[in-house]
Amino acid sequence: MESRAPRFRHLKGSVFWIICGIALAAIIAPAVAVVVSVLVKAAPELKWSLLTNTTLNVQNPGLQNAILGTLVLSLGVVVVAGPIGILGGIYLAEFAPRRAGGFLRFFSEVLAGVPSIVIGLVAYTAFVEALHWGFSVLSAIIALSLLTLPYIVKTTEVSFSQVPRSLHEAAIALGLSKITTIRKVLLPPALPGIISGMVIALAISTGETAPLLYTAGFSDHNPTPGLFNNPIGYLTYVTYYYVGQPGARDQALASAAAGVTILLVLLLIFGGRAITARQRKMVARLDV
Amino acid sequence: MQLAGTNVGTQEAVSEGVSVEGLTVKFRGTPLIEGISNLFEPNKVTAIVGPTGCGKTTLLRSINRMHDHVAGMQVSGKVVVEGVNVYGADVNVREVRRRVGMLFQRPNPFPRSIAENVGLAPRAHGLANRGNVRDLVQEQLTTVGLWDAVSSRLHGSPFGLSGGQQQLLCLARTLALSPDVILLDEPTSALDPDTTDHIEQLMKKLSERMTVLIVTHNLAQASRISDNVLFLMKGNVVEATSARTFFHDPADERSRAYVSGRIG
Numbered sequence: 001m002e003s004r005a006p007r008f009r010h011l012k013g014s015v016f017w018i019i020c021g022i023a024l025a026a027i028i029a030p031a032v033a034v035v036v037s038v039l040v041k042a043a044p045e046l047k048w049s050l051l052t053n054t055t056l057n058v059q060n061p062g063l064q065n066a067i068l069g070t071l072v073l074s075l076g077v078v079v080v081a082g083p084i085g086i087l088g089g090i091y092l093a094e095f096a097p098r099r100a101g102g103f104l105r106f107f108s109e110v111l112a113g114v115p116s117i118v119i120g121l122v123a124y125t126a127f128v129e130a131l132h133w134g135f136s137v138l139s140a141i142i143a144l145s146l147l148t149l150p151y152i153v154k155t156t157e158v159s160f161s162q163v164p165r166s167l168h169e170a171a172i173a174l175g176l177s178k179i180t181t182i183r184k185v186l187l188p189p190a191l192p193g194i195i196s197g198m199v200i201a202l203a204i205s206t207g208e209t210a211p212l213l214y215t216a217g218f219s220d221h222n223p224t225p226g227l228f229n230n231p232i233g234y235l236t237y238v239t240y241y242y243v244g245q246p247g248a249r250d251q252a253l254a255s256a257a258a259g260v261t262i263l264l265v266l267l268l269i270f271g272g273r274a275i276t277a278r279q280r281k282m283v284a285r286l287d288v
Numbered sequence: 289m290q291l292a293g294t295n296v297g298t299q300e301a302v303s304e305g306v307s308v309e310g311l312t313v314k315f316r317g318t319p320l321i322e323g324i325s326n327l328f329e330p331n332k333v334t335a336i337v338g339p340t341g342c343g344k345t346t347l348l349r350s351i352n353r354m355h356d357h358v359a360g361m362q363v364s365g366k367v368v369v370e371g372v373n374v375y376g377a378d379v380n381v382r383e384v385r386r387r388v389g390m391l392f393q394r395p396n397p398f399p400r401s402i403a404e405n406v407g408l409a410p411r412a413h414g415l416a417n418r419g420n421v422r423d424l425v426q427e428q429l430t431t432v433g434l435w436d437a438v439s440s441r442l443h444g445s446p447f448g449l450s451g452g453q454q455q456l457l458c459l460a461r462t463l464a465l466s467p468d469v470i471l472l473d474e475p476t477s478a479l480d481p482d483t484t485d486h487i488e489q490l491m492k493k494l495s496e497r498m499t500v501l502i503v504t505h506n507l508a509q510a511s512r513i514s515d516n517v518l519f520l521m522k523g524n525v526v527e528a529t530s531a532r533t534f535f536h537d538p539a540d541e542r543s544r545a546y547v548s549g550r551i552g
Contacts (some may be wrong), residue, residue, distance in 0.1 A: 168357075170396045
């Protein structure tokens with residue numbers, strides 16, 4: 001038995017490693033395949049005129065209106081979902097009584113589980129139709145905010161909960177108020193995590209199409225001021241629409257839009273990771 | 289002994305120390321300390337000693353109401369600090385904590401600059417303003433003997449300091465609120481001998497102007513710095529006496545056993 005047990009353990013270990021390796025490959029391969037295939041297809045189409053022309057230009061269509069539109073919508077998410085989500089997360093981490101907290105977390109998870117197209121449909125019924133906002137910047141921003149809110153709430157809550165207990169105790173023992181404690185003591189170490197949650201929310205809103213189809217409409221023109229009855233362009237629509245068009249020029253534009261979308265999302269993800277890495281270092285130092 | 293509030297009207301009121309009366313703390317119904325009564329004399333260092341789990345830290349944390357923030361903790365009885373029962377009905381808990389400072393077992397500086405660590409609480413309590421907070425920071429850092437080491441990097445991170453320096457910074461942070469009482473929960477157990485010695489000297493000096501309570505596992509430390517000793521076992525007071533009596537001629541057989549290392 002003594003001689004067989006180690007061999008059996010080695011075998012078990014090897015099998016485990018192989019399974020882990022397969023799982024890892026199953027995660028990495030599709031991610032790499034998607035990014036590479038999109039970028040390879042988009043690479044020949046990426047030219048300067050994409051940034052200077054709009055989709056209105058029939059001879060040499062560009063993405064200026066779509067890129068600007070996507071940036072406007074993302075800014076809207078930061079402005080609308082950002083404060084609500086961050087305050088919600090702080091409430092859950094620092095104030096919520098157990099029952100209220102569980103209640104809120106449950107609804108946040110439900111919201112996270114609602115398919116984006118359903119959120120789009122609800123936003124369409126409520127804002128575009130019932131409130132007569134029409135296809136509009138505001139309807140689109142609210143739809144995207146509903147979609148990203150749960151992520152912002154969750155990452156904020158986790159960031160605050162990860163701040164070491166000893167800092168809470170130090171603040172309590174000095175007689176600091178709850179608000180001062182949050183602003184001056186807990187926020188600095190929690191901030192990088194909150195920012196990386198915002199970045200994830202932005203990556204999601206950059207890549208979403210379904211809720212925008214019903215709410216943003218689309219515009220071949222650059223975004224103009226006005227929240228109501230003012231359709232706005234965005235990148236994913238260009239891919240969605242032009243890939244179905246017959247001309248080679250249209251196909252090329254669809255590929256270029258997909259490429260730009262992926263590049264934007266990658267930029268956001270790497271930015272978010274850089275910030276998260278900084279946070280880990282910070283928390284490690286706090287734990288000393 | 290200086291007692292009773294005869295000098296309340298004057299600027300420098302006579303300190304009354306800390307009086308604990310019938311204090312019981314339970315966690316989810318299980319008593320951690322039972323009916324403890326003791327007077328912690330003003331301007332003296334009182335060491336709270338006893339075997340692990342005897343309720344030393346529980347007693348210490350009752351005095352500035354730290355148990356308020358732990359679910360399941362029930363406190364009954366009285367803790368009177370400078371004539372005020374801190375568990376009284378209309379007590380301002382934040383003011384209690386302003387007057388009763390606490391230093392923890394491990395240094396826990398805020399993730400802010402060294403200067404802000406010291407200046408934050410006085411500003412929050414309105415004891416300092418933007419104009420004079422710098423003087424306060426310098427004064428407190430000088431008191432704890434950290435000024436020369438950090439004066440050139442006041443706006444730097446406290447995490448670049450050694451563990452001992454971080455603990456001194458935490459002490460300066462507490463002293464910046466001019467407390468009447470300071471509670472120390474094994475403040476040197478994570479520190480090197482030099483810093484331990486330095487903090488012990490500070491304790492003696494601080495006791496000239498405040499009431500000092502220190503929880504310690506280290507009997508040698510208790511004998512070095514304390515004026516009085518409160519010896520607890522299983523949540524009850526075994527003996528409360530002067531340090532000299534406790535270490536040389538304790539009344540209780542259990543104290544004798546503890547001092548000689550037979551229990552604990």
